[in-house]
Amino acid sequence: MGEFDLIDRYFKRPARQADVGIGDDCAIWTPRASHQLAISTDMLVEGRHFLSTVDPARLGHKALAVNLSDLAACGATPQVFFLSLALPRLEESWLDGFSHGLFALADAHGIELIGGDTTQGPLNISITVMGDVPTGQAILRSGAQAGDDLYVSGHVGDARLALEAFRGLVGLPQAIFESARLRMETPLPRVALGQSLRGMATAMADISDGLLGDLGHILRASHVGAVIDWPACQPLLAASQTWPCPEALALTCVLSGGDDYELVFTAPASARQAVLDASNRSATPVTRIGHITSDTQLRVLDSQGQAIDHGLRSFDHFA
Numbered sequence: 001m002g003e004f005d006l007i008d009r010y011f012k013r014p015a016r017q018a019d020v021g022i023g024d025d026c027a028i029w030t031p032r033a034s035h036q037l038a039i040s041t042d043m044l045v046e047g048r049h050f051l052s053t054v055d056p057a058r059l060g061h062k063a064l065a066v067n068l069s070d071l072a073a074c075g076a077t078p079q080v081f082f083l084s085l086a087l088p089r090l091e092e093s094w095l096d097g098f099s100h101g102l103f104a105l106a107d108a109h110g111i112e113l114i115g116g117d118t119t120q121g122p123l124n125i126s127i128t129v130m131g132d133v134p135t136g137q138a139i140l141r142s143g144a145q146a147g148d149d150l151y152v153s154g155h156v157g158d159a160r161l162a163l164e165a166f167r168g169l170v171g172l173p174q175a176i177f178e179s180a181r182l183r184m185e186t187p188l189p190r191v192a193l194g195q196s197l198r199g200m201a202t203a204m205a206d207i208s209d210g211l212l213g214d215l216g217h218i219l220r221a222s223h224v225g226a227v228i229d230w231p232a233c234q235p236l237l238a239a240s241q242t243w244p245c246p247e248a249l250a251l252t253c254v255l256s257g258g259d260d261y262e263l264v265f266t267a268p269a270s271a272r273q274a275v276l277d278a279s280n281r282s283a284t285p286v287t288r289i290g291h292i293t294s295d296t297q298l299r300v301l302d303s304q305g306q307a308i309d310h311g312l313r314s315f316d317h318f319a
């Protein structure tokens with residue numbers, strides 16, 4: 001099997017929304033009227049973003065999920081995507097698993113693979129996803145206002161907990177480990193919630209590098225600070241519902257763990273009911289964990305209202 005057979009066999013499917021999909025020099029696609037394009041790209045490198053032993057179907061899911069998460073964070077609707085693959089060798093069982101995981105998530109979101117590039121080299125997966133958002137309605141990082149409520153979606157910290165277990169730094173009961181691992185390997189991009197928060201959330205980001213770090217991006221872009229209520233955050237760690245997680249580990253996982261791909265967002269206090277409605281409409285739980293302040297500090301308070309000196313940093317590839 002050569003490069004073009006590989007593309008035909010594993011990645012080419014009948015074009016749907018694209019005018020021209022895989023097979024020509026360019027893909028041709030017509031975005032909807034009165035919409036702006038929303039485009040994001042993310043690369044996954046073996047050994048850096050995933051373990052070489054990961055199940056290829058889960059890897060296919062995750063490679064697309066991390067990209068969809070960026071569109072979710074802007075309130076955009078994903079439409080089409082590109083896949084660039086460097087593969088060390090042509091391994092059919094790997095391609096079969098990878099493409100199934102990838103297309104299962106693509107189909108769940110009704111999006112279409114319309115092109116890419118394939119080359120031999122160290123395993124590297126790069127996806128570019130394109131979507132659209134009604135003109136002027138994208139949710140940016142820069143809109144948070146003092147007094148806004150601070151929310152996160154779903155569960156936060158379990159991906160880090162799984163990583164700690166993989167590294168042998170914590171021993172977990174098997175069932176806890178498997179569900180934390182599932183969160184790390186198959187995150188669910190919060191696309192429906194992101195769209196339903198348009199016109200409501202003042203700022204939003206997805207949590208890829210850790211809650212404190214990704215919230216920090218919002219705070220810097222908006223020139224504001226935040227107070228996080230740690231007791232409100234504790235239930236975010238799904239594992240802690242059935243396993244007594246030590247406090248210091250819970251702090252690390254929830255506040256600085258990465259790879260959760262949940263949304264962190266701000267909204268005016270007057271929009272509390274609307275946020276709950278959006279959460280229900282999108283079947284995505286949200287938790288209010290604090291508020292935005294006019295100073296530029298980011299503080300985490302314990303149940304007594306005392307600042308926790310967590311000393312935590314979020315993930316930075318070059319730090």
Ligand code: ADP
Nearest residue numbers: 007011022023024025083084085115116117118
């Ligand atoms: P070119 O030589 O013009 O760069 P290629 O020969 O690399 O084009 O690719 C041929 C066609 O296959 C193009 O439409 C390209 O977008 C598509 N393609 C290549 N690799 C992939 C891939 N991994 N997934 C989806 N489409 C791909």
Ligand code: MG
Nearest residue numbers: 116117118119
């Ligand atoms: Mg090419």
